[in-house]
Amino acid sequence: MRTLRSVGSWFMPVVPESRVAVLRTVLYLFVIVDIHLFVRDPIPLSRHPELYQPLMIERLFHLPPPSVPLTITLYLILMIGCLLAAANVLPRLAGGVVAAAFTWWTAIGMSYGKVDHDHLALVVALWVLPTVGVIADRWRSVERSAQAGWALKCIQISVIFTYFLSALTKIRSGGWSITSWPESSILMWAIVRRPHGLGQFLLPYPELVHLMQWLSFTAELTAVVVLWLRGRALLAAAVFWMGFHVFTFAILYIHFAPTAICWLAFAPLERLGPWLRRVKASRAQRAGRRSAGHTVPVVRDHAIDSGG
Amino acid sequence: MIKLPLQRQGLCCNQPVGQRVRGISKTSYAWRIAASVLGIGLLLNGSLRMSDDVWPFGPLSQYAFSPPKDTTIVITRIEGLLADGRRIDLPLRVETAEISRAEIEARIPQITADPSLLRSVVDGWSSRHRGEPPLIRVWLVQDQTRLVDGRVGPTRLVELTAWEPPS
Secondary structure (H helix, E strand, C coil): CHHHHHHHHHHCCCEEHHHHHHHHHHHHHHHHHHHHHCCCCHHHHCCCHHHCCCCHHHHHCCCCCCCHHHHHHHHHHHHHHHHHHHCCCCHHHHHHHHHHHHHHHHHHHCCCCCCCCCCHHHHHHHHHHHHHCCCCCHHHCCEEEHHHHHHHHHHHHHHHHHHHHHHHHHHHHCCCCCCCCCCCCHHHHHHHHCCCCHHHHHCCCHHHHHHHHHHHHHHHHCHHHHHHCCHHHHHHHHHHHHHHHHHHHHHHCCCCHHHHHHHHHHCCHHHHHHHHHHHHHHHHHHHHHHHHCCCCCEECCEECCCCC | CECCHHHHCCCHHHCCCCCEECCECHHHHHHHHHHHHHHHHHHHHHHHHCCHHHCCCCCCCCCCCCCCCCCEEEEEEEEEEECCCCEEEECCCHHHHCCCHHHHHCCHHHHHHCHHHHHHHHHHHHHHCCCCCCEEEEEEEEEEEEEECCEEEEEEEEEEEEECCCC
């Protein structure tokens, strides 16, 4: 019973709801960026029904094949839904609609032969964020809840599993061998196929490339540890993985932006609201003092009664 | 309403004075635990046993295979012959051809069996380059680069199929 309880409290820590309110704003605005920059092809792809190969999820729910009116409708629903949900307005309804529409939109993008894997955490985030429901006072909320903790924990697990499961897939595809992927020529293969990034400079050094493969594979396989880190150790892990994404972008032009943004589920975002209010207040105060136009008495270097 | 274990012990999470904790019902608690376990189970099952078809629960298989040190690396391209005699590379990007290279690569067997599937690229390119002469022939080609003991070796060009758009 005690174990069960501790498992429960691990999945559902009590955290400030304002953290979820801020994360909603960031992620729903990110979805708008995503449908324009990353999964941006559903509308043009829907003009080519001959190339459509529905995924299991589309067959299971008997979703109609994509057409231009359908994809444009999804696009409009996503734009309106994201703006509402980003403002924490109608969080369950708008959030639920965005979750379903974005899942469908992304599934369409993946139904023409190529399936990407950088959207796992974002799709999970969109499904769990509405479950927290209405957050009174939104960014200013002073309430804490296990509901908020569960949503954040799900996003954290999805981020970390994006790395961990990719290591498992590498072991599986190498015939259940730990060494086959890190010892393979995969990074050389990727650099030759994407000859635009800084990876060109690595081509003469296959040994260095192998070392990088070992490093990234080890990091992915052990990523689960991050779920138990706190404080500076967690910050160090986040910095490491952000560096990893910057590095893969530099050498291969492969970004994992939808995963990287979900790292914010680990951050103490509840501090953002009060910080912004402090900055705003001190600016207003300075502006007020300037417009008042009177001199402030000064003793040595410090203004008297400056309120700051 | 139930209290969380740490709340019961009065130890919960450095709770500042004045912050309220929202209650959670037993049902809410139970379905969340069940959903977490189910989700993790589906993800593990997808990675260990399934294919891309079960997205978003499929294996994270991008760059997850293990090419040997003497593998051949192919870059698939589409070249087009314009009516004025120029032979050009048709960039396979969504903005220029409405379809990306990966999507063409995933369809190579279908395209070689029925080259008229290249119509989507021709139409996509033509609709975005109305000032250019029409395409009278397109080729599906590959640059094939050999690795020799893990190092980059020679590259050769291979034509897989060709198609002439009806005028």
